[in-house]
Amino acid sequence: FCRVPLSHLISLILLFHSEATGSPLQEKPYKMQTFRIWDVNQKVFYLSNNQLVAGYLQAANAKLEEKIYVVLTESPGGMFLGIHEGKLWLACVKSGEKNTLQLEEVNITDVGRNKEEAKRFAFIRSQNGSITSFESAAYPGWFLCTESEGDGPVNLTNKPGDTTKITQFYFHADQ
Numbered sequence: 607f608c609r610v611p612l613s614h615l616i617s618l619i620l621l622f623h624s625e626a627t628g629s630p631l632q633e634k635p636y637k638m639q640t641f642r643i644w645d646v647n648q649k650v651f652y653l654s655n656n657q658l659v660a661g662y663l664q665a666a667n668a669k670l671e672e673k674i675y676v677v678l679t680e681s682p683g684g685m686f687l688g689i690h691e692g693k694l695w696l697a698c699v700k701s702g703e704k705n706t707l708q709l710e711e712v713n714i715t716d717v718g719r720n721k722e723e724a725k726r727f728a729f730i731r732s733q734n735g736s737i738t739s740f741e742s743a744a745y746p747g748w749f750l751c752t753e754s755e756g757d758g759p760v761n762l763t764n765k766p767g768d769t770t771k772i773t774q775f776y777f778h779a780d781q
C-alpha cells in the first residue's frame with residue numbers, strides 16, 4: 607500500500623469526499639489499459655485502408671504501430687480489444703459459414719452494458735508461458751490470427767494449428 611502513488615491517494619480521497627458530500631458521481635467509464643502486441647513472427651499491427659493488418663513496419667513508419675486498448679469484461683479472462691486510442695474496437699462477425707474480424711467505432715462503455723451487444727467484441731485471453739492467444743467469446747474455437755507469410759489482414763481462424771496462420775502473440779502492458 608505504501609507504493610500507491612500520491613496522485614492515486616488524492617483521487618481516492620476526492621472520490622470519498624464527493625460521495626460523503628453526496629454530490630452526484632459521474633458514471634465512471636471503463637478503465638482502459640494500453641498494451642503492445644506482436645505475433646510470434648515479430649509482426650506488429652497497423653491500419654491500412656481502414657483494415658487492421660499485421661506486418662513489418664520500416665523504422666520510418668514505426669509510429670503507425672497500433673497499440674491495443676484493453677477493457678476487461680466481467681467474465682474471467684475476458685477483454686475488449688481496441689485500437690486508435692480506444693475509438694475502434696475489434697469485433698467478431700459472422701459472414702456466411704465463416705467468422706471474420708471487423709473494426710467498429712463504438713463507445714465500449716456503452717456497449718459493455720448490454721451483454722448481447724457486447725459479446726461480439728469480447729475475447730478470452732489465454733496464456734501459455736510468454737505466449738498469448740485470443741479466442742472469440744461469441745464464436746468459441748475461433749482465434750485472432752495473422753498470416754504467417756508476409757503482411758496481411760488480422761482476422762479469425764478456427765484452425766489454430768494451420769501453418770499458414772499465426773494465433774500466438776506477445777502481449778505486454780505498454781510502459
Ligand SMILES: *[C@@H]1O[C@H](CO)[C@@H](O)[C@H](O)[C@H]1NC(C)=O
Binds near residue numbers: 705762
Ligand atoms: C477473414 O477470414 C474469413 C474466413 O474465416 C474470410 O472469409 C475473410 O475473407 C477473411 N478476411 C480477410 C480480410 O482476409
Ligand SMILES: *[C@@H]1O[C@H](CO)[C@@H](O)[C@H](O)[C@H]1NC(C)=O
Binds near residue numbers: 633635713714715
Ligand atoms: C462513452 O459513454 C459514456 C457513458 O455513456 C460517457 O461517459 C463517455 O464519455 C463516452 N466516451 C466517449 C469516448 O465518448
Ligand SMILES: *[C@@H]1O[C@H](CO)[C@@H](O)[C@H](O)[C@H]1NC(C)=O
Binds near residue numbers: 735
Ligand atoms: C504451451 O507451450 C508448450 C511449448 O512452449 C507446448 O508444449 C504446450 O503444448 C503448450 N500448451 C498449450 C495448452 O497449448
